Amino acid sequence: MSRAFLDKVTHFAKGRVAPEAAAWSIGAAPEPALYQEAAALGLLGMELPKARGGQGVDFATRVAACEIMAGADFGFAMSLVNTHNIALRLCEEGQVAAVEQPLAALLSGQMHACTALTEPGTGSDFAAIRTTARQVDGGWLLDGEKSWIINGRQAGLAVVYAQCAEIGDSSGIGAFVVDLTVPGVTRYAIDSAFAQTSLGTGGFHLDGVKLPQEAMISAPGTAFKAILQEINAARTYVAAMCDGMLQAALDSAAAYGAQRLSFGKPLNQIPRWHAEFDAAERALTQARDVTRHAVAQVSQGADAQLAAAEAKIGSVTCAQTHLPRLLQLMGAEGLRPEHPFTRHIAAAQIAGFTDGATNILKDRVARLTARKET
Template sequence: MTAAGRQEWLDGVGEFARSRVAPAAAAWSLGASPGPEENAEAGRLGLFGIELPSEHGGGSYGFAGKAAACEILAAADFGFAMSVVNTHNVALRLSLSAADRIRERYLPDLLAGRKSACTALTEPGAGSDLAALATTAERSGDGWILNGEKSWIINGRHPGLCIVFAQTDRAAGLAGLGAFLVDLDGDGVRRHAIESGFSQTSIGTGGFVLTDTAVADDAMILPPGKAFRAIIEEINGARVYVAAMCCGMLKAGIATAAAYGARREVFGRKLEDHQAWRAVLAEAETDLAAARALTAEATGLVDRGEDARLAAAQAKIAAVETGQRHLPALLHAMGAEGLRPEHCLARHLGALQTAALADGANALLKQQVAKLSRQTTTTTEA
């Protein structure tokens, strides 16, 4: 893929975000959901196949293409961006690891946006601590039987597909985890929606209970021994595109406040003509530039297949906390007007709270930074 080809594609994503996602986002924060039309359009734009090779129907835009698209979509609506990228990630996993039968059966619907998909690790009793996952997968004939409950899963409320992480051998610990493709509309699955105080229906969070759910042998997408390592690598990349999304949300917040400051008059002058008011935007711009620089560095490392663990953790912490620091100030800078749902500020602020948890809670990422940077320092000193 040439740089010009990728830019042309990103311009199309930007137009879609501006013309279809942003205008609908206020309603999605008040309980409405994205419809099949938005998902079909996302499919036509290739958003569910960004990283897939062309022989599997993808666009081969690479990880950098994915991070850039995520930033653009999240600036319009974080929930929709997360929903799209989670379906994409399952499509990519099927492209990389699934048996031909599974790939041929499911990939076309995922790529076209006819079906959504999710990846389920979290359970009511296990979030950050993946060793505590209690969902089980037991051999039965030439297939598997799954039992357990998953919660807080993006796209989990929709009928669709899910890659479920389940324990095949408790004694083996994390190495016993396997990943299984489950049809959330099939027998033995009971789905439910999960709402939060930060209403964002577009992210589609839900949970489901698996009761003696039978899956075929080739539905094991990642075997024990490989599944844990693969998901940790995937989550590492997710930290980087979530950081890009947070940068996109803050950028949109700055643009919204700046546009308001250019038209609202107070004390005989435009808001933007008051130096103290402009300082709020200047501080946000400065910190955004720093968070984007870290995110760009981490994006490059993932894109080149290099070790991005430290950079990914630092980028996500910086981008989430920069947004959390500045969006309230930008909201305040718009007075009461900023609270209206047609502006993105309150919505993005709520989204940042969820970004702080998804794909590695910030407290745990700080532990990782402390550990990895100590290793780097020790190596440098030696």
């Protein structure tokens, strides 16, 4: 793990991102310059080889950087890592001549990118996607819609998963690199009662989008397996990001509890206050242990399905449970946007939907555990 790189990430997260994030939770959006600062730091090329403009760090470092960044703002961290993931995919699987220009734009922070799986009627049931890719002379025609996509509202590039055979046939799904600025692509933003500006949540329609033959980055028969492996990695770093948000809330509550007096003594000397704080610390320690196991499984190239699912369930649930309790310890002071509580509470709920909803993941864990025991 690169300690020097992570120290720089910590300085950036606390010094630059956290102060700006207070406004994002009430509707403002990150400035493009901040995204480019992240790029200059290397956050958009963490795992790419140095020879291709990256930092050359390992997966454990990527996870640690995501945890640090999420402590400042979950949405901004997710936006960065999603662009990073596309850059890494292009570097590993794309045809060199075809990807050099977009890769340079991604690594410089000039362009966002996204992975487009989710559709209006399809979430965790990935095999049921209805976006189609039809082979024509010289390439492919894509039709369909993707929704609830991180970076969807501003991405210039996407890896789009589409059905090349019959709907419901997981072996017929392929992955395509799509320039989202071409004719036939119509993008839209998605907002909710939880501010999602730093996530860049959006969607897009694909209406007869013509792609060259080389736009296929994963052929049918390989794309489905590839995305399942990517999802294991994503569930692991989302778990770490929830850990990071809870740690930031603990730090904020600790500082406030040490200086705020109640009935003549600091809040952190009141037994009930102390008990709630300690419970959150213990829960975070347990969640981090499970997350570390998942990191090790992914790093070793092992079958990480169970470990990643357990990590995400554990850390999401931990954050969803203890962030509101820590806010309660803060009282009304914790509602101020300069504190992380309200935006992290919202983000923890969003985290429960990403890369496999918690209720569906619990069923998956039960099946994987039963299979392991037989």
